[in-house]
């Protein structure tokens with residue numbers, strides 16, 4: 616209710632239709648319409664149409680909503696996705712796909728962020744059934760499929776961790792514990808649960824801090840969801856636990872660094888604009904990779920693993936890179 620009120624005040628009007636035979640609402644956003652049934656999501660625009668698995672769609676939509684359109688491009692698959700212009704958002708179909716472009720079937724609409732945010736939030740909430748958690752690993756959630764039955768609002772609106780300075784500091788994001796409902800994941804029972812002893816000089820107690828990141832990550836109940844655990848100016852440490860497949864294909868507008876903290880992730884790396892294959896990167900514990908600013912990537916984690924994503928939040932980067940003032944790679948050897 617509060618959200619509706621805020622949206623009304625911001626002049627945001629979500630356009631939806633009444634439930635279809637399967638119980639799901641339809642949504643209209645600019646030239647795009649979205650519908651779902653038991654298994655699939657159907658997307659239509661003036662020059663084309665597309666069909667996606669409802670499960671894959673909801674997992675991608677969940678990330679796009681929770682990350683507020685993230686950095687650069689969030690591809691739901693090889694056809695559909697969003698581009699964040701940090702104030703407005705493009706919704707596109709076929710735009711970053713060579714074949715669709717050549718056939719002139721691609722389409723892009725640009726929206727003020729509050730409108731696409733509210734529409735995506737409403738769609739995610741209406742289309743997520745009771746028992747399905749789009750953030751959970753396949754082994755730890757129920758099914759996305761079937762006619763509409765109930766909802767899972769607590770899961771699809773869960774708080775995203777974004778520390779101001781560092782997790783565990785007074786007034787900042789809290790550490791995780793059994794008491795806070797964050798139990799150790801089934802695949803991380805071997806992770807030490809101690810905390811470092813921090814002995815700060817008098818007067819510096821709120822400025823010197825440390826915590827056990829492995830313990831913190833072992834207690835994550837979600838997958839493929841980087842959270843900001845420490846901040847130094849534009850330098851954000853965004854670790855995450857991964858299992859199965861990253862539900863989006865991320866198109867970069869800046870360089871991102873990956874540090875593999877445990878287990879293995881295989882990255883498929885493609886050209887950001889055409890989708891042409893560029894490389895496959897297999898990362899083992901201790902491996903470090905820099906993803907260039909002109910690629911898109913999707914990760915595969917055979918077992919739950921810990922990954923540190925290191926982001927540079929400098930808002931000037933996309934323009935500096937797209938105008939050639941900065942290179943697309945961070946380092947020349």
Ligand code: PHB
Pocket residue numbers: 838839840841855857861865871922924
């Ligand atoms: C990424 O696109 O870089 C990314 C997104 C989510 C993750 C990990 C990496 O969990």
Ligand code: FE
Pocket residue numbers: 865866867871906912
């Ligand atoms: Fe990325």
